[in-house]
Amino acid sequence: MDRLPVSLQTLYADMVDRSWSGSYAELIEAGGAPYRQTIGGREFWYLKMPMVNGVRKKDLYLGPDSSEVQARLHQHHDLKAVRGERLAMIRSLRAARLPGPDPLSGKIMSTLAEAGAFRLRAVVVGSAAFQTYSPMLGVRFDNTAGQTGDLDIAQFHSISLAVDDAIEQDLLTTLQRADERFRAIPSPMDGRRTLRYAIRVGNQEEFAVDLLCPLRGPERGSITELKAMKSDAQLLRYLDFLIYGEINAVALYGLGVPINVPAPERYAVHKLIVSRMRIETAESQAKARKDIRQAEALLEVLLEDRPYELEAVWTEAMDRGPNWRSKLLEGVAMLKKPVIKAMQERMKLQLS
Incomplete structure (x- = not known):
């Protein structure tokens, strides 16, 4: 950062x-x-x-x-x-x-x-x-x-x-x-x-x-x-x-x-979700990559500076059902390894 x-x-x-x-x-x-x-x-x-x-x-x-x-x-x-x-x-x-x-x-x-x-x-x-x-x-x-x-x-x-x-x-x-x-x-x-x-x-x-x-x-x-x-x-x-x-x-x-x-923590988590909905065309895949880059940039600072706010929003999204959870975890898997590791440690994630 x-x-x-x-x-x-x-x-x-x-x-x-x-x-x-x-x-x-x-x-x-x-x-x-x-x-x-x-x-x-x-x-x-x-x-x-x-x-x-x-x-x-x-x-x-x-x-x-x-x-x-x-x-x-x-x-x-x-x-x-x-x-x-x-x-x-x-x-x-x-x-x-x-x-x-x-x-x-x-x-x-x-x-x-x-x-x-x-x-x-x-x-x-x-x-x-x-x-x-x-x-x-x-x-x-x-x-x-x-x-x-x-x-x-x-x-x-x-x-x-x-x-x-x-x-x-x-x-x-x-x-x-x-x-x-x-x-x-x-x-x-x-x-x-x-x-x-x-x-x-x-x-x-x-x-x-x-x-x-x-x-x-x-x-x-x-x-x-x-x-x-x-x-x-x-x-x-x-x-x-x-x-x-x-x-x-x-x-x-x-x-x-x-x-x-x-709120920036909602923006970051939302980008993880919508990135998995943009996979049909080359144009939409380019937008998905941009979604991940924006989420990644925000998560890096939020994990360090606003971890409790991020955790609350993450939990809210995960509690909305299996479709939300699958998209969130797929989105996290697209992040860079250091951010994935930080997310796993903070959110207690189990990624396959």
């Missing part, structure tokens, strides 16, 4: 807090008043919006009650000064060669953040999320993420219904604010439903955004509606495990984009 200076890890943590605080502060400065509401025995924060031309806008969802949310809501900022500080911090982090999104991915995430997607607990998954783990964990990974030409965003169906809020415009219109070339790609099974959003050059996709939703229980088709995102989404198994208990992060683009990503 190539350890980063503690100062960079601290700077990144401060950047996360300032980016999320700044997003709340901008809403409050526009005239919103935060309040707490109990729903189903849990407490959540909302923002009561001001009257405009005699009409009150719909209240905005801010998130579940926590000490972090409370602190961010009650901090008072000089927004102009804060923006300058955030820009300087981003420059310092990028000058240290920490990974950030490509310009189009950064612009899309920034546009989604402004539309409220991450406030509504949408989660960035895939390589864009992996990039945030380097400064978060204080290590420099060996170019394991790469650029993939796509961006994956996920959200629980239950959250999409429960927040009683939504992004400002439908997802296609929102994406077209980032790049007007985006088009909705219809599902081959039902042309009335949207499979994904893509920029195409000729017959080739140059860039794609996939909206994903967890599938648990019996099969119920491949597409569902996410009301909070004003879009259809692809249903995927194992995704619920990945995005449960999402964490705040920041993409190193612009002034810093406040996003949500999976």
